[in-house]
Every structure is written in C-alpha cells, then in structure tokens.
Amino acid sequence: MCTRIPVAILIALAAPALGIAAASSSTVTGISSLMNPAISVNALFLGETSLNDDSDEANRIGLQEAEMQFTSVVDPFWTADLVIAYHQEAGHDHGDEEAAEAGGAAAFVTDVEVARIRARSLPAGLGLVLGKDYLPFGKHAPLHTHQFAFTRAPLAVRTFLGDHGLTEVGARVEATVPLPWYSEVVAYAVNGDAEIFDAHDRDLAWGARWTQLWDVAPTATLELGGSLLNGPGAREPDGPAVGLSVSGLDLTYKWVDGGQAHGPAVVWTSELILPDTAAFGHEPWGWYSHLQARFRRNLWLGLGASGIADLPHEEAGPDEVDAGSYRWDEYRLDLTFVPSEYSSLRAEVSAIVPQSSEADDLRFSLQWNFTIGSHPAHLY
C-alpha cells in the first residue's frame, strides 16, 4: 500500500511555501508569510561494512533517509503535521515492491509517512488524531529513524513490526486516565495497510496502548506501557481468514542529572513483543533492551541487545535449538557525538548471531544526521 509521490509533486508541494517563506511578511507579491507552516528537513546518512558479508547491501555508504516536515495550526479546531520521507524501500512496511525488486536493497521511495490533523480542544481532555500516522505500539515503533538509539531498529521490532515502524491511515482517540500518576490510554482503528497485515483483506485493524509513568525521583521517571494490535493476518490465497494479534509490554527508566545542563543522563528501555497468530503454528516472541548513557557533555554511549525466538522456519538445520523454528540474537554498541540538538555523528559495531548453522554477521557503521529549519520538539 505504497503512497508514492513523484519528486516533481514533492517539489511542487514545497515550493510555494518555501518561496513565500523566503520573503518577509510584507512581500512584493502582497502575500503574507505569517501563516506559513514550520518547515524542517532532516537527513540521515549511513555507512556500513561487514566482516562476514561481502554483498553491496552490507557494505555501502549512502543516504539512509531524508524527511521533510510541515507543521501548522489549520484553524481553531485542528493542528496538522505532514512528513514526507525519502528512504530505502527494502524492509519497509509500505512501499513500491516493484521499485525494490528493480533496484534491490538500494531502491528508494518517496512516501507520505505522516499526514494527520490533531484536535486542538475537545471536551473532557480527550485527544483525537485523524489521518496517517505512526501506530502507538510500544516505545520503538512510533519513532522516526533519526530518533533511533542505534543505526537500525532492534531485531525484534524489525521482525515483527517492520524496519520503519507502522504507519497507517485511520483515527485515534487519546484520554488521560484520572489516576494519582500519569496514565494515558490510546485506542485506534486503521486501514490495515502495513506489511504485517494481509493486504487482500478489507477488515480494519485496531489497537490500543496504555501508558503509566511515575516520577520515581525529581529527575527520574519509570514508564510502563502495554500495547495491543489486531488485524487481518497473512494467509494463503483462497485459504481461510486468520487474525493477527500482536501484544507488547515495555518498561523505560530515564534519569538526568538535574544540577547540570547537558550533564550525566541515562535512558534504559526494554520491550517484549508477542505476536499471536494461528498461522505461525508456533509461539514466536521477541525482545530488546537498550541502555544509553550521556557521560560527557556531547557524548552518549549505547549498549543494546535484541532477540527473536521460536520463529517458524521451514528449512531448519540439524543443529537448530528447536527443530522447525529458529532463534536470532543481536548486540549493538555505539558512541554518539552530539555537538548540538541539530546534528549527531554515531559510530557503531553490531553483531547478529543466529543460533543455527548460519554465520554470524559483524558490522561496523558510521551514521550522521542533521536537521535544518523549525523542527518540533520531540516527545519525552
């Protein structure tokens, strides 16, 4: 279910706004620039080399993703966000498969990742989001690529939710639960276009997330989240319809030294992902745990591990842990230099370890990222 936009349309969309923005509020055209949206561009580059894999895909340097974001108040009732991304297609949850096949792993697509309106003032503290947006499943899947703790999403997220999160068209309702601590529940119904669903099935997908957050210290929080996603599952042509359900549990601890700007900080996130489908015939599950620590003003150290287990595998080798299924683990270590909020440079070493006859994959990566323009502040 790709939303592919020719580059010409992209430029045509951006040009009027950019053109007006270049002028002052009283332009020679007489058109005011005061109502222009906030515009920002983020670009992410990735260089990788593998010790065990000499394919082009594993040894390359190039653009990982570029995003253009527009944000503005629409009218007294809505605020709108539009994110147009240009990124590698392979492994993405929605894209042009022909382009991917023609160009292999390096094929890129232009994609409307986010096109949503958010209600500005509903009664009873409710929130409403309509349009295309990231599904609020867990902590990692809703992140934009430049927000990742490592160069790529964790193995478990890539396997069960896609390499680039899940973006879907639909409606989402948000409500704060009146408890003594911060508690929010989100429920949504979407079209079910993502790769993990059956594209031929016209049933809606739906899901929910419940988040609890406690201030365990003046500058430390503990967040516990539970997510649920239901939709039409993949099936054989003419086969019986099956449902796909994925549930998840996540725990995040954040601490920052409140006494010093850019001082020591720690973020520890762990997530458990539990797909639930009769089609698998197994009980697969996955997990990841990421620890990030700022130990100097501009330097972050990251340590991550992820694993998937009991995934059905028709060609299981003789030394499989469990015949008919397989298990992979992934480890990552990175050092990120963040000279300002608008750029970063990351060096990373990662290892994927299949517990089977397949060889390990050890990679070294260098990633750099910049943001220009008026980029909205990220959520906590």
Added chain:
Amino acid sequence: MRIRTRIATVAVGLAVCLSCLVAPPCAAADGPLQVAATLSDLACVARAVGGADVEVTVLCPGGMDPHYLPAKPSLSRKLGQADALLFNGLELEIGWLPPLLEKARNPRVRDGAPGLIDCSAALDAVLDVPSGPVDRGMGDIHPQGNPHYTVDPRRMIDVTLFVGRRFGELDPPRAAAYRDRAEAYAALLRGRLPVWQERTAGLRTRHVLLNHQHWNYLCDWLGLDVIGEIEHRPGIAPSPRHVQDMVEKSRALGDVVIVAANWDHLDVVREIASRAGASLAILPGHSGAEAGTDDYVAFLDELTRRLAGAAAAPGKE
C-alpha cells in the same frame, strides 16, 4: 497465547471506561485558582500576587537549566489541571512547553486562552534582540531576544503588576485582592532595589565575564561592564581558541569577575578563572536553586551577596 490478547483487551477496555467515566479535574468555581508556572521565579510572583487564592505548581525546578527541562508527561498532567499558566516567553521554553501543552489537552491554557500568560509581554524592552540575519551557526540564540529577564528585579516589578492584572481578569471577584497584593509586592521589590545596588557597588569598578547570557539583564540593571561570554555561541561548548582568547583578555584587563550559574559546566569556567587570576561568582540560576533561596527576595539577596563577595576578593571563588 490467545490468553495474552484477552488480558490486554480487558485491561485497555477498563482504562477506556475509567477515563470516560471520570471527568478530568477542573477548577472549582469558588476554590483557589490553579496556577502552573514554568519557572520558579514566576511561581514566586504568582504566590505573592495570588496569596491564599491560588495554588501554584512549578514545572522547571529552580536548580535546573530551563533550556533543557525534560518534557515529562507527568508535567503535562499538572498542566492539565491548571486554570492559568505563567510562562517566561521569548522562546525560553520552546524545547519542552509545546509538547507538554499538546499532551495536557487543556483548553484553559491553550493558544489564545485567557489562562495562557506570557510574562514577557510585561517588558518594556528586551535585550540582545538580533539586528541582522539569524541562523543556527550562531548557536542556540533566541531570535526574539534574551529571555533571561527574571534575574532583573526592575523587570520583575513590571511582571508582578502584569500578573496581578491577568489574575484579576481570570478571577474577577478577587481582582481587587490580586491588584492589592501585586502592588504590595512591587513596593517590596522597589524598596529592596537600593539595598541590592549598594551591596554590589564594588562590582562597578570591575570587568565582568559571563559564562552564558543568562546574566545580561542583571548586569544591565547593576550597570556592570560585560567584556564577553565564555560560551560565545549560546548552548555550544567553547572552543579551545575562544577559551584562550578569554584568558588573555581577562589577563590584559585585570580586575575581572567571572559569573556563572550553578548548573553550568564549571570545569572550563574554573580553568579560565585560574589561568587569568579572575574572581569567580557561581550563582543560583533561579530562586529555589539552592537552600535558602526559595523566595525571590531571598534569591536576589543571595545573588547580590555573592557578587559582592567576588568583587571584594580578587582571584578567588
């Protein structure tokens, strides 16, 4: 595995029912006005003006650099209960207040609502407004001008009177009480101005090197000679070349006092002070940043005491 789905579905269903059945908290008509303030200095003003008619919550504790407050969702919960939000403005809170307001979903403090009170609107003049082109090569500069006006008590007198008027508009039955308390607090601050100025008189014959532009309004009020900033591009660590320049400049001028906030990176500040033989004044950045500075008057007392101490003891911290 199906049991997991059922458990999750029931849990989410319960949460949805709970959130729909219980209305979000809002202010009682005759109860105290619920006020959230982004900065502790503004909270002091709110308490002084509101008295027993308000309950005040601070979002950024006095000891934290307000540029970098983590936008914790628990803060949006506080905002969700507020009838009024006092914020500094001039984009000081740009990195965390918009997402908090978004999450709070509180129409009483959304854009255009009378409860949203931008205290910078009380200022007659804003310092350091860029006169030429602005870009991020200049660091984290604030295009609307220097936002750190709360360390200038003259400007906080204007803020106090402004807050008194705005509280009165929000809560007309108690408007007279707000006005009276605002005028009383403004008079208190006016009365302390000569004391604080007299106390720091020795600093007027010295040169002042700032770590960050946090203290420009303070120096403007006290008439101090600012020779530069260690953080010559705001928010960006100084280069070794700039550090050397500051050392040489301080040595050449002599009689330099370096002023920094207690949340700054003090290693480089102390290095320059040591190499240049300069005095060093490390100050609480806002009220409440240190014990005994919870009140704004006590905060200014402590600021001026430390500045006076640095002026009287050349070459010491």
